[in-house]
Amino acid sequence: MTQVYFEDVSMGDEIGPLVKTPTREQLDTFMGVWGGGVPSRFTSDDVARSEGFTGVILPGHMSMALLAQLLTSWKGAQGKLKSMDVNFRRYLQPGDTLTCKGVITDTATVDRENLVTLDIYIENQKGERAQQGTAVVILPSK
Amino acid sequence: MADTEVDVTDTIDFDRSVLGVEVEVGSHEVTADEIIAYATALGETNPLHVDEAAAKAGPYGALIAPPLFYNVLRVGAGPDPKVNFGTTGFDAGQHVEFVEPIKAGETIHAKAKVHNVYAKTGRTGTMVFAVRRTTFSNQNGELKVVLDRINVRRDIRQ
Numbered sequence: 001m002t003q004v005y006f007e008d009v010s011m012g013d014e015i016g017p018l019v020k021t022p023t024r025e026q027l028d029t030f031m032g033v034w035g036g037g038v039p040s041r042f043t044s045d046d047v048a049r050s051e052g053f054t055g056v057i058l059p060g061h062m063s064m065a066l067l068a069q070l071l072t073s074w075k076g077a078q079g080k081l082k083s084m085d086v087n088f089r090r091y092l093q094p095g096d097t098l099t100c101k102g103v104i105t106d107t108a109t110v111d112r113e114n115l116v117t118l119d120i121y122i123e124n125q126k127g128e129r130a131q132q133g134t135a136v137v138i139l140p141s142k
Numbered sequence: 143m144a145d146t147e148v149d150v151t152d153t154i155d156f157d158r159s160v161l162g163v164e165v166e167v168g169s170h171e172v173t174a175d176e177i178i179a180y181a182t183a184l185g186e187t188n189p190l191h192v193d194e195a196a197a198k199a200g201p202y203g204a205l206i207a208p209p210l211f212y213n214v215l216r217v218g219a220g221p222d223p224k225v226n227f228g229t230t231g232f233d234a235g236q237h238v239e240f241v242e243p244i245k246a247g248e249t250i251h252a253k254a255k256v257h258n259v260y261a262k263t264g265r266t267g268t269m270v271f272a273v274r275r276t277t278f279s280n281q282n283g284e285l286k287v288v289l290d291r292i293n294v295r296r297d298i299r300q
Binding site: 029 | 176179180182183184185186188201208209210213214216232233234235236237238239240
Protein backbone atom coordinates (compact mmCIF):
# COMPACT_ATOMS: atom_id res chain seq x y z
CA MET A 1 0.00 0.00 0.00
CA THR A 2 1.48 3.34 -0.98
CA GLN A 3 1.41 6.04 1.68
CA VAL A 4 -0.43 9.29 1.05
CA TYR A 5 0.97 12.34 2.88
CA PHE A 6 -0.78 15.43 4.21
CA GLU A 7 1.30 17.67 1.95
CA ASP A 8 0.05 15.80 -1.12
CA VAL A 9 -3.67 16.43 -0.63
CA SER A 10 -5.84 19.51 -1.09
CA MET A 11 -9.42 20.60 -1.05
CA GLY A 12 -11.41 19.23 -3.97
CA ASP A 13 -9.31 16.10 -4.39
CA GLU A 14 -11.40 13.01 -4.99
CA ILE A 15 -10.73 9.55 -3.60
CA GLY A 16 -12.04 6.29 -4.95
CA PRO A 17 -14.22 5.07 -6.37
CA LEU A 18 -14.40 1.77 -4.56
CA VAL A 19 -17.00 -0.21 -6.48
CA LYS A 20 -18.61 -3.21 -4.80
CA THR A 21 -21.45 -5.55 -5.65
CA PRO A 22 -22.21 -7.40 -2.41
CA THR A 23 -23.53 -10.92 -3.06
CA ARG A 24 -26.15 -12.86 -1.13
CA GLU A 25 -23.35 -15.16 -0.04
CA GLN A 26 -21.39 -12.23 1.40
CA LEU A 27 -24.52 -11.01 3.20
CA ASP A 28 -25.04 -14.49 4.65
CA THR A 29 -21.40 -14.59 5.82
CA PHE A 30 -21.81 -11.14 7.35
CA MET A 31 -25.01 -12.16 9.12
CA GLY A 32 -23.29 -15.34 10.32
CA VAL A 33 -20.89 -13.14 12.27
CA TRP A 34 -23.58 -10.75 13.48
CA GLY A 35 -25.74 -13.74 14.31
CA GLY A 36 -28.76 -13.77 16.48
CA GLY A 37 -30.46 -16.50 14.49
CA VAL A 38 -33.82 -14.73 14.39
CA PRO A 39 -35.09 -14.46 10.79
CA SER A 40 -34.96 -10.83 9.75
CA ARG A 41 -35.10 -8.54 6.73
CA PHE A 42 -31.37 -9.29 6.37
CA THR A 43 -31.64 -13.08 6.32
CA SER A 44 -35.13 -13.99 5.12
CA ASP A 45 -36.74 -12.96 1.83
CA ASP A 46 -40.15 -13.75 3.38
CA VAL A 47 -39.59 -11.40 6.31
CA ALA A 48 -38.19 -8.73 3.99
CA ARG A 49 -41.24 -9.00 1.69
CA SER A 50 -43.60 -8.81 4.65
CA GLU A 51 -41.96 -5.47 5.46
CA GLY A 52 -42.43 -4.15 1.93
CA PHE A 53 -39.03 -4.90 0.41
CA THR A 54 -38.56 -7.00 -2.74
CA GLY A 55 -36.17 -9.32 -0.89
CA VAL A 56 -33.42 -9.25 1.73
CA ILE A 57 -31.63 -5.96 2.25
CA LEU A 58 -28.12 -5.12 3.45
CA PRO A 59 -27.71 -3.83 7.01
CA GLY A 60 -26.92 -0.12 6.86
CA HIS A 61 -23.70 -0.69 8.74
CA MET A 62 -22.57 -3.32 6.21
CA SER A 63 -22.70 -0.74 3.42
CA MET A 64 -21.17 1.87 5.73
CA ALA A 65 -18.31 -0.59 6.34
CA LEU A 66 -17.55 -0.38 2.61
CA LEU A 67 -17.33 3.41 2.92
CA ALA A 68 -14.90 2.81 5.79
CA GLN A 69 -12.94 0.49 3.50
CA LEU A 70 -12.69 3.27 0.91
CA LEU A 71 -11.06 5.42 3.60
CA THR A 72 -8.80 2.79 5.18
CA SER A 73 -7.47 1.65 1.82
CA TRP A 74 -6.68 5.28 0.90
CA LYS A 75 -5.10 6.50 4.16
CA GLY A 76 -2.18 4.04 4.09
CA ALA A 77 -0.58 2.23 7.00
CA GLN A 78 0.49 5.46 8.73
CA GLY A 79 -2.86 7.19 8.38
CA LYS A 80 -5.68 6.89 10.88
CA LEU A 81 -9.44 6.98 10.44
CA LYS A 82 -10.65 9.35 13.18
CA SER A 83 -14.40 9.62 12.71
CA MET A 84 -17.35 9.02 10.39
CA ASP A 85 -20.80 10.60 10.39
CA VAL A 86 -23.08 8.86 7.90
CA ASN A 87 -26.76 9.13 7.09
CA PHE A 88 -28.60 6.11 5.73
CA ARG A 89 -30.95 7.43 3.03
CA ARG A 90 -31.92 4.45 0.89
CA TYR A 91 -31.73 0.73 1.43
CA LEU A 92 -29.43 -1.45 -0.63
CA GLN A 93 -29.75 -5.11 -1.61
CA PRO A 94 -27.43 -7.93 -2.67
CA GLY A 95 -26.66 -7.49 -6.36
CA ASP A 96 -26.81 -3.70 -6.21
CA THR A 97 -23.67 -1.94 -7.39
CA LEU A 98 -22.31 0.34 -4.67
CA THR A 99 -19.97 3.09 -5.82
CA CYS A 100 -18.16 4.55 -2.81
CA LYS A 101 -16.48 7.92 -3.25
CA GLY A 102 -14.99 10.75 -1.26
CA VAL A 103 -14.00 14.35 -1.87
CA ILE A 104 -11.72 16.39 0.39
CA THR A 105 -13.50 19.45 1.80
CA ASP A 106 -10.95 20.71 4.34
CA THR A 107 -7.39 20.24 5.53
CA ALA A 108 -6.12 21.60 8.83
CA THR A 109 -3.45 20.89 11.41
CA VAL A 110 -4.94 20.92 14.91
CA ASP A 111 -2.97 19.92 18.03
CA ARG A 112 -0.23 18.54 15.73
CA GLU A 113 -2.71 16.25 13.99
CA ASN A 114 -3.02 16.61 10.21
CA LEU A 115 -6.78 16.42 9.78
CA VAL A 116 -8.36 15.79 6.40
CA THR A 117 -12.15 16.17 6.24
CA LEU A 118 -14.04 14.49 3.41
CA ASP A 119 -17.56 14.25 2.10
CA ILE A 120 -18.23 10.57 1.53
CA TYR A 121 -21.10 8.82 -0.19
CA ILE A 122 -22.42 5.63 -1.77
CA GLU A 123 -24.32 5.74 -5.05
CA ASN A 124 -26.35 2.83 -6.32
CA GLN A 125 -26.49 1.75 -9.97
CA LYS A 126 -29.21 4.32 -10.64
CA GLY A 127 -26.99 7.13 -9.42
CA GLU A 128 -29.05 7.60 -6.26
CA ARG A 129 -27.24 8.39 -3.03
CA ALA A 130 -27.93 5.56 -0.61
CA GLN A 131 -25.61 6.85 2.11
CA GLN A 132 -23.79 10.10 2.58
CA GLY A 133 -21.89 11.91 5.26
CA THR A 134 -18.47 13.08 6.33
CA ALA A 135 -15.27 11.57 7.67
CA VAL A 136 -12.07 12.80 9.26
CA VAL A 137 -8.76 11.08 8.52
CA ILE A 138 -5.36 11.85 10.08
CA LEU A 139 -2.48 11.73 7.60
CA PRO A 140 1.27 11.68 8.30
CA SER A 141 3.62 14.49 7.25
CA LYS A 142 6.59 13.94 4.99
CA MET B 143 -33.89 20.75 3.34
CA ALA B 144 -33.81 23.37 6.07
CA ASP B 145 -37.21 24.71 5.14
CA THR B 146 -39.39 25.56 8.12
CA GLU B 147 -38.60 22.66 10.41
CA VAL B 148 -40.24 23.04 13.79
CA ASP B 149 -38.98 21.46 17.00
CA VAL B 150 -41.90 19.46 18.40
CA THR B 151 -39.99 17.38 20.96
CA ASP B 152 -42.24 18.59 23.78
CA THR B 153 -45.27 16.97 22.16
CA ILE B 154 -43.73 13.50 21.86
CA ASP B 155 -44.50 10.68 24.28
CA PHE B 156 -41.35 8.84 25.35
CA ASP B 157 -39.69 7.68 28.55
CA ARG B 158 -37.72 10.72 29.67
CA SER B 159 -36.45 8.94 32.79
CA VAL B 160 -33.87 6.95 30.78
CA LEU B 161 -32.18 9.99 29.24
CA GLY B 162 -28.47 9.98 30.07
CA VAL B 163 -28.62 6.84 32.25
CA GLU B 164 -25.67 4.65 31.24
CA VAL B 165 -25.81 0.90 31.75
CA GLU B 166 -23.49 -2.01 30.95
CA VAL B 167 -24.89 -3.92 27.98
CA GLY B 168 -22.55 -6.88 27.82
CA SER B 169 -19.19 -8.06 26.65
CA HIS B 170 -17.87 -10.04 23.71
CA GLU B 171 -14.62 -11.94 23.32
CA VAL B 172 -13.38 -11.24 19.80
CA THR B 173 -11.93 -14.18 17.88
CA ALA B 174 -9.67 -14.16 14.84
CA ASP B 175 -12.23 -16.30 12.99
CA GLU B 176 -14.95 -13.67 13.49
CA ILE B 177 -12.72 -10.87 12.24
CA ILE B 178 -11.67 -12.89 9.17
CA ALA B 179 -15.30 -13.84 8.33
CA TYR B 180 -16.46 -10.24 8.76
CA ALA B 181 -13.61 -8.90 6.62
CA THR B 182 -14.19 -11.56 3.97
CA ALA B 183 -17.87 -10.62 3.71
CA LEU B 184 -16.73 -7.10 2.88
CA GLY B 185 -14.26 -8.27 0.24
CA GLU B 186 -11.41 -6.96 2.40
CA THR B 187 -7.90 -8.02 1.36
CA ASN B 188 -5.76 -6.04 3.83
CA PRO B 189 -3.59 -8.64 5.62
CA LEU B 190 -4.10 -6.80 8.93
CA HIS B 191 -7.73 -8.01 8.75
CA VAL B 192 -7.52 -11.38 6.98
CA ASP B 193 -4.04 -12.90 7.53
CA GLU B 194 -3.41 -13.68 11.18
CA ALA B 195 0.29 -14.58 10.79
CA ALA B 196 1.05 -11.41 8.82
CA ALA B 197 -0.98 -9.26 11.21
CA LYS B 198 0.85 -10.68 14.24
CA ALA B 199 4.13 -9.62 12.64
CA GLY B 200 2.71 -6.16 11.89
CA PRO B 201 2.40 -2.93 13.88
CA TYR B 202 -0.44 -4.12 16.15
CA GLY B 203 0.94 -7.55 16.97
CA ALA B 204 -2.46 -9.08 16.33
CA LEU B 205 -5.22 -9.36 13.78
CA ILE B 206 -7.22 -6.14 13.92
CA ALA B 207 -10.89 -5.71 13.04
CA PRO B 208 -12.07 -3.38 10.25
CA PRO B 209 -13.37 -0.09 11.72
CA LEU B 210 -17.10 -0.88 11.71
CA PHE B 211 -16.70 -4.28 13.39
CA TYR B 212 -18.22 -2.97 16.65
CA ASN B 213 -21.61 -3.28 14.94
CA VAL B 214 -21.52 -7.08 15.02
CA LEU B 215 -20.49 -7.49 18.66
CA ARG B 216 -23.21 -9.35 20.51
CA VAL B 217 -24.07 -6.77 23.11
CA GLY B 218 -27.38 -5.24 24.08
CA ALA B 219 -28.87 -2.01 22.86
CA GLY B 220 -29.27 -0.47 26.31
CA PRO B 221 -32.11 1.61 27.72
CA ASP B 222 -35.14 2.01 25.46
CA PRO B 223 -36.67 5.49 25.26
CA LYS B 224 -39.98 3.83 24.24
CA VAL B 225 -40.83 6.45 21.67
CA ASN B 226 -44.59 6.24 21.23
CA PHE B 227 -44.91 7.65 17.74
CA GLY B 228 -45.36 6.61 14.17
CA THR B 229 -45.84 3.40 12.29
CA THR B 230 -42.28 2.49 11.42
CA GLY B 231 -38.72 2.82 12.65
CA PHE B 232 -35.43 2.55 10.83
CA ASP B 233 -31.70 3.09 11.27
CA ALA B 234 -30.99 6.59 10.06
CA GLY B 235 -27.25 6.54 10.46
CA GLN B 236 -24.25 6.54 12.75
CA HIS B 237 -21.71 8.98 14.07
CA VAL B 238 -18.61 7.17 15.25
CA GLU B 239 -15.27 8.17 16.78
CA PHE B 240 -12.52 5.59 16.32
CA VAL B 241 -10.02 5.63 19.19
CA GLU B 242 -8.10 2.36 18.79
CA PRO B 243 -8.63 -0.71 16.59
CA ILE B 244 -10.32 -3.75 18.12
CA LYS B 245 -7.93 -6.73 18.17
CA ALA B 246 -8.45 -10.49 18.09
CA GLY B 247 -8.29 -11.92 21.60
CA GLU B 248 -9.64 -8.83 23.31
CA THR B 249 -12.83 -8.84 25.35
CA ILE B 250 -14.87 -5.79 24.46
CA HIS B 251 -17.19 -4.33 27.09
CA ALA B 252 -20.00 -2.03 26.03
CA LYS B 253 -21.95 0.62 27.91
CA ALA B 254 -24.96 2.39 26.45
CA LYS B 255 -27.31 5.23 27.17
CA VAL B 256 -30.00 7.24 25.48
CA HIS B 257 -28.12 10.38 24.59
CA ASN B 258 -30.91 12.44 23.10
CA VAL B 259 -34.45 12.27 21.76
CA TYR B 260 -35.79 15.05 19.56
CA ALA B 261 -38.59 15.56 17.07
CA LYS B 262 -38.99 17.79 14.07
CA THR B 263 -41.92 18.58 11.85
CA GLY B 264 -41.10 19.62 8.31
CA ARG B 265 -42.33 19.32 4.77
CA THR B 266 -42.57 15.51 4.91
CA GLY B 267 -44.24 15.30 8.30
CA THR B 268 -42.93 14.61 11.78
CA MET B 269 -39.87 12.52 12.51
CA VAL B 270 -38.68 11.49 15.95
CA PHE B 271 -34.95 10.89 16.35
CA ALA B 272 -33.54 8.77 19.17
CA VAL B 273 -29.77 8.93 19.58
CA ARG B 274 -28.21 6.08 21.56
CA ARG B 275 -24.57 6.38 22.60
CA THR B 276 -22.52 3.23 23.10
CA THR B 277 -18.90 3.17 24.27
CA PHE B 278 -16.72 0.13 23.64
CA SER B 279 -13.64 -0.59 25.77
CA ASN B 280 -11.35 -3.59 26.13
CA GLN B 281 -10.67 -5.73 29.20
CA ASN B 282 -8.06 -3.20 30.41
CA GLY B 283 -10.50 -0.31 30.23
CA GLU B 284 -8.88 1.15 27.11
CA LEU B 285 -11.43 3.05 25.06
CA LYS B 286 -11.92 1.74 21.51
CA VAL B 287 -14.99 3.31 19.92
CA VAL B 288 -17.67 5.87 20.77
CA LEU B 289 -20.81 5.35 18.71
CA ASP B 290 -23.94 7.44 18.31
CA ARG B 291 -26.61 5.40 16.55
CA ILE B 292 -29.59 7.31 15.25
CA ASN B 293 -33.02 5.72 14.96
CA VAL B 294 -35.93 7.52 13.35
CA ARG B 295 -39.61 6.89 13.85
CA ARG B 296 -42.19 8.33 11.53
CA ASP B 297 -45.79 7.89 10.51
CA ILE B 298 -45.88 6.73 6.91
CA ARG B 299 -49.65 7.41 6.73
CA GLN B 300 -48.99 11.17 7.01
